[in-house]
Amino acid sequence: MTRKVTILGATGSIGQQALDVARAHPEELQVVAMSAHTRIEQLIPLVQEFRPRFVAVHTVEQARVVRAQCPFVEVGFGEEALQDAASLTESSMLLNALVGAAGIRSTLAALQAGIDVALANKETLVAAGDLVLDAARVAKVKILPVDSEHSAITQCLQDAHSPTDVEKLLLTASGGPFRTASKADLLRVTVQDALAHPTWTMGAKISIDSATLMNKGLEVIEAHFLFDVPYSDIEILIHPQSIIHSMVQFRDGAVLAQLGSPDMRIPIQYALLGDQGRLAANWKRLNWSEVSQLTFELPDIEKFPAISLAYECGIAQKTYPAVMNAANETAVYAFLAGHIHFLEIVEIVRRVVEAHQAEVGMGLDEIFAADRWARETAQSLIAKRGL
Ligand code: NAD
Numbered sequence: 001m002t003r004k005v006t007i008l009g010a011t012g013s014i015g016q017q018a019l020d021v022a023r024a025h026p027e028e029l030q031v032v033a034m035s036a037h038t039r040i041e042q043l044i045p046l047v048q049e050f051r052p053r054f055v056a057v058h059t060v061e062q063a064r065v066v067r068a069q070c071p072f073v074e075v076g077f078g079e080e081a082l083q084d085a086a087s088l089t090e091s092s093m094l095l096n097a098l099v100g101a102a103g104i105r106s107t108l109a110a111l112q113a114g115i116d117v118a119l120a121n122k123e124t125l126v127a128a129g130d131l132v133l134d135a136a137r138v139a140k141v142k143i144l145p146v147d148s149e150h151s152a153i154t155q156c157l158q159d160a161h162s163p164t165d166v167e168k169l170l171l172t173a174s175g176g177p178f179r180t181a182s183k184a185d186l187l188r189v190t191v192q193d194a195l196a197h198p199t200w201t202m203g204a205k206i207s208i209d210s211a212t213l214m215n216k217g218l219e220v221i222e223a224h225f226l227f228d229v230p231y232s233d234i235e236i237l238i239h240p241q242s243i244i245h246s247m248v249q250f251r252d253g254a255v256l257a258q259l260g261s262p263d264m265r266i267p268i269q270y271a272l273l274g275d276q277g278r279l280a281a282n283w284k285r286l287n288w289s290e291v292s293q294l295t296f297e298l299p300d301i302e303k304f305p306a307i308s309l310a311y312e313c314g315i316a317q318k319t320y321p322a323v324m325n326a327a328n329e330t331a332v333y334a335f336l337a338g339h340i341h342f343l344e345i346v347e348i349v350r351r352v353v354e355a356h357q358a359e360v361g362m363g364l365d366e367i368f369a370a371d372r373w374a375r376e377t378a379q380s381l382i383a384k385r386g387l
């Protein structure tokens with residue numbers, strides 16, 4: 001049976017690769033709704049190609065433009081339209097490929113409507129992990145990871161008998177563009193340097209997160225929630241070739257790894273269609289004669305303080321991960337806009353986290369209040385630049 005899917009963030013890096021997966025499997029996948037935020041001229045040909053039933057855009061002007069060029073589709077705009085797309089019951093799966101905490105409401109809307117969620121938007125789990133897992137449990141729906149590391153771990157866990165089989169998760173990381181840079185080099189890096197990821201081509205925000213290694217910190221928290229493994233059993237391993245996408249070490253000493261070309265279409269397809277087995281796809285194969293070596297090293301936590309900060313916030317729970325995430329988003333966009341230096345990104349996040357008093361309750365309101373406070377606090381530190 002054809003799976004009907006909604007793709008939020010269709011014009012982004014993950015969204016476009018998901019549409020490639022849909023092109024490769026027209027019998028198995030039908031895109032029934034999509035969203036875009038800014039790149040409307042990119043969205044229009046996609047709407048014409050995939051002919052979804054519903055499209056969500058950001059502004060009323062954008063909605064007018066889409067309606068004029070695609071009269072066959074229903075178009076909504078604003079936050080409400082995004083939630084309408086996420087909870088469209090005609091769809092049986094939402095691919096949440098939005099970036100940032102802006103994706104939380106959409107994830108929850110889909111789960112509450114009984115729709116499985118293929119989750120690329122890791123910020124959802126970082127900021128609101130407990131709430132999201134509760135919503136999935138109550139509605140008896142699945143959260144399927146799209147992040148390559150978490151997809152790898154899911155695949156490695158296929159024949160685990162019980163959670164106690166698992167001794168530890170080994171999250172691999174390329175190390176980003178500054179793996180071999182000195183601390184002095186880091187003082188001088190430009191936005192272009194930081195965007196130039198050695199093995200993956202991704203959206204701007206995650207590219208910067210990969211350069212600070214905050215991305216791996218976010219992924220540690222994501223893994224904790226997805227696999228219910230304590231932080232003490234989640235390790236980061238630098239693996240510059242990005243061929244092993246992560247590993248699971250079991251209590252009998254065996255280690256399983258998942259390997260492949262660094263191509264996000266593989267984990268996207270696994271999330272969207274993995275329950276139907278391994279469907280044939282002709283993405284570029286790993287060429288073993290080109291893979292001369294697979295190397296590993298421990299992360300340099302002095303040079304990349306985002307790693308310890310993320311473990312600390314994950315362990316502190318409450319609103320700390322949400323605050324870390326929101327401060328990070330603010331600092332990353334300030335760096336991209338040229339307002340702060342590279343090393344100031346994580347420094348600002350640390351200061352915001354240190355100033356935070358966790359809320360007593362832990363509902364969505366507390367999370368959004370903490371998120372707002374963190375953005376404002378980060379913004380005022382950026383304005384002062386007294387670092
Ligand atoms: P991107 O910047 O390329 O795309 C983001 C999409 O979200 C765009 O379509 C944009 O229009 C939309 N968007 C942004 N802000 C929005 C808002 N406030 N409201 C509604 N829509 C908004 O980002 P990406 O690289 O595709 O990453 C998407 C998510 O997937 C992120 O959470 C990222 O961490 C995760 N992820 C990405 C990759 C990758 O290879 N790109 C790999 C693993 C995980």
Ligand code: MG
Nearest residue numbers: 147148149219
């Ligand atoms: Mg990843």
